[in-house]
Amino acid sequence: MLANKNQVIVSGLLALGVAGFAVATALQFNDRIEYRIGNRIESNPAWLVPPKAEFKSVERGYGGLKILLALLGTGGMVTVMLIARNEAEQEPIRQKIKGYQNQAYEFSHAAESAYQMAKTQMEYKKLLEADEVAFEGEIETAYCESLGIDPSQQQAALTGTATLDSATNPGDKVTDATSLAIEPDRTQGPKMPNLSKYPSLLIYGIPGAGKSTLTEQEVAKRLKEGHLVIVCDPHAAYGAWEGCEVIGAGMDYEAIDAKLAWFQKKIKWRYEVISRQPDPTFQPLTLVVEEFTNLSKRCNNSGSHFQTVNSDIRKAECYSVIVSHTRNLAGLGDAKGMGALRDESMLEVEVLGEYNEQTERATPRFEALVKMPGQSLTDRTLVKLAKNSSPGVENLAPKPMLSDLTLGTPGTLKIPSKQEAPNAGTPYGIRGEHISGMLADILAGTLETAVFSLDSDLEQDEKLELAKLIIAEELGLEKTIWLLWGVRRGGRNHTLYTEARAMLDRLIKGE
Amino acid sequence: MYLPEFDSSEFDYLSAGNSQPQQRQSQAKTPEITNIERFWNLTGNWGEFGSYFGAGLSASFIVRAIPTLIPAAVILIPASALGLGLYALSTDGPSKVRSQLILIAVATALLAANWDAWQAWIVTNSQLLILSFALLVITLGFVGTQVWSKLNVSQ
Numbered sequence A: 001m002l003a004n005k006n007q008v009i010v011s012g013l014l015a016l017g018v019a020g021f022a023v024a025t026a027l028q029f030n031d032r033i034e035y036r037i038g039n040r041i042e043s044n045p046a047w048l049v050p051p052k053a054e055f056k057s058v059e060r061g062y063g064g065l066k067i068l069l070a071l072l073g074t075g076g077m078v079t080v081m082l083i084a085r086n087e088a089e090q091e092p093i094r095q096k097i098k099g100y101q102n103q104a105y106e107f108s109h110a111a112e113s114a115y116q117m118a119k120t121q122m123e124y125k126k127l128l129e130a131d132e133v134a135f136e137g138e139i140e141t142a143y144c145e146s147l148g149i150d151p152s153q154q155q156a157a158l159t160g161t162a163t164l165d166s167a168t169n170p171g172d173k174v175t176d177a178t179s180l181a182i183e184p185d186r187t188q189g190p191k192m193p194n195l196s197k198y199p200s201l202l203i204y205g206i207p208g209a210g211k212s213t214l215t216e217q218e219v220a221k222r223l224k225e226g227h228l229v230i231v232c233d234p235h236a237a238y239g240a241w242e243g244c245e246v247i248g249a250g251m252d253y254e255a256i257d258a259k260l261a262w263f264q265k266k267i268k269w270r271y272e273v274i275s276r277q278p279d280p281t282f283q284p285l286t287l288v289v290e291e292f293t294n295l296s297k298r299c300n301n302s303g304s305h306f307q308t309v310n311s312d313i314r315k316a317e318c319y320s321v322i323v324s325h326t327r328n329l330a331g332l333g334d335a336k337g338m339g340a341l342r343d344e345s346m347l348e349v350e351v352l353g354e355y356n357e358q359t360e361r362a363t364p365r366f367e368a369l370v371k372m373p374g375q376s377l378t379d380r381t382l383v384k385l386a387k388n389s390s391p392g393v394e395n396l397a398p399k400p401m402l403s404d405l406t407l408g409t410p411g412t413l414k415i416p417s418k419q420e421a422p423n424a425g426t427p428y429g430i431r432g433e434h435i436s437g438m439l440a441d442i443l444a445g446t447l448e449t450a451v452f453s454l455d456s457d458l459e460q461d462e463k464l465e466l467a468k469l470i471i472a473e474e475l476g477l478e479k480t481i482w483l484l485w486g487v488r489r490g491g492r493n494h495t496l497y498t499e500a501r502a503m504l505d506r507l508i509k510g511e
Numbered sequence B: 001m002y003l004p005e006f007d008s009s010e011f012d013y014l015s016a017g018n019s020q021p022q023q024r025q026s027q028a029k030t031p032e033i034t035n036i037e038r039f040w041n042l043t044g045n046w047g048e049f050g051s052y053f054g055a056g057l058s059a060s061f062i063v064r065a066i067p068t069l070i071p072a073a074v075i076l077i078p079a080s081a082l083g084l085g086l087y088a089l090s091t092d093g094p095s096k097v098r099s100q101l102i103l104i105a106v107a108t109a110l111l112a113a114n115w116d117a118w119q120a121w122i123v124t125n126s127q128l129l130i131l132s133f134a135l136l137v138i139t140l141g142f143v144g145t146q147v148w149s150k151l152n153v154s155q
Helices: A006-026 A063-146 A176-180 A211-224 A253-276 A302-309 A339-345 A402-406 A433-444 A460-472 A477-485 A491-508 B008-015 B023-028 B035-065 B067-090 B094-113 B115-124 B126-154
Strands: A032-037 A040-045 A054-059 A200-205 A228-232 A245-247 A285-289 A318-324 A347-356 A361-371 A381-384
Touching: A006 A063, A006 B035, A006 B094, A040 B115, A063 A339, A063 B035, A200 A211, A211 A228, A211 A285, A211 A318, A211 A347, A228 A253, A245 A253, A253 A285, A253 A302, A253 A318, A302 A318, A433 A460, A460 A477, A460 A491, A477 A491, B035 B067, B035 B094, B067 B094, B094 B115, B115 B126
Parallel strands: A200 A318, A200 A347, A228 A245, A228 A285, A285 A318
Antiparallel strands: A032 A040, A032 A054, A347 A361, A361 A381
């Protein structure tokens, strides 16, 4: 194979030169005279013809052609010499350049290998960091257990203006009634993404930040969009999560565990259908798991559920909403080693709370930090949450209202509705200025003690009248109990809440 | 440019107390000639020879075509050949090789360019040449046998 086109030129010129020389040499140069001398016929150049010879004929020589061929051959040979000498000088340089190119290829290959090694190292580093995060979660759990604190109730992080004091009652909840008491806010800046478009959603935050409220709004939105919503809530109150199948109320963790397994089977079944049918359609199915932090030690399927919802559910039209106190892996269904999966797959919403000096508890800041799937934790977007409900999204959170329980029910105490008692300053029964002022203070949130608190200096009659007026305000079950007894649903005061709710029922019935 | 480059590092082994040069050093200095380099060297050398040959051939033809140049050629060509021969004997290296190459090429060209004239001269003077050749053979044969016999006797 020719490495250089000049090889052809040099070879051709060399051959032509040799041929030219051969032809120029072979031809006779001078004219030759054929003559007869005696009986012989000879042919010689003119100067060799004997004087006595008898002229016979003339053979023409090729002197001119010989000169021309010789000159052409000489020129060709000179050209060959010059080209070959030049190429002979250039060739070692080419060889060196070729060697350098080979070295460059080798270096490039080495650099590529080094890059791949560095990339692999970075991946292992990420895995190591994820394991460290899981390990920190284990340490945190062990530390909480050593202090006698339930790790699942431990505040994950203090954010914003929240202080350690604000987490003194981590079991406290924020109800939608709290947000209803505040004027609606037209939020500016970044908006919350359409959460129902993301298959795996994690809502977390400190107790009291408003996780449940946001979840209820999201559930209502999905119901409106046609989702079949199943809620696993070990602390679900009676009548809560309207429109949804509620699993695990009364801390029935076995039922929740079974539902998690069912959800995975459902996903598997849908994928089997997808594999068999050309273009199947499914009703969107959303599984909401409240208090996911509590499931890590109580439900065997929590870990596999976490892995499933972060890897397998998108094409099956299945959606997951996990509500937790923390985003660390120990608190997420004991999903150790799946930190990278969480970071890459879940849309994480950290609902922020702040310390309220009046209530001495954490209250919502109506802000949330949103981390899109694959986004760095440091690049989260701060999103303002509507204080009432999201624009365009009706506050459909199903809350059992007192009116639902009492009005129109035969044999129960008729509590006048808000319309019947439009003016809080003109209550029925004991209508004193003192009661009216206290009612206004309670509704405004400036009165720190609950109506039936032992610290209250009200008389029993005044307490009852005040309670009736509060009930008439139809503030919602949870807020009413909060204002009357100062306890909230869930957490360590849940037993008190249950008792308070029983008392409220008795109060409504006139007992 | 044909002189080998001097690299003092080749003799580092002497200052290191080792009288034997390392194998690596001798291997490092062995040039590796590729086939394409051999091709260029070969064609370059034949091109150079062809250039001298062609020059002699052309000059000879031109002289034959212009007979008035013959006396000058008869004087200049042997004179140039003598000068170039002496130069080839006195010089060394590439110049010696090149001058020898020129002598060979031009002599070959003169023979090739005038072969018909040489042939005519030989034919014309064939009797004289044959006689001269016979005398030469007889003389050399006699002298040779005498020397050879004397040498054998001495042994």
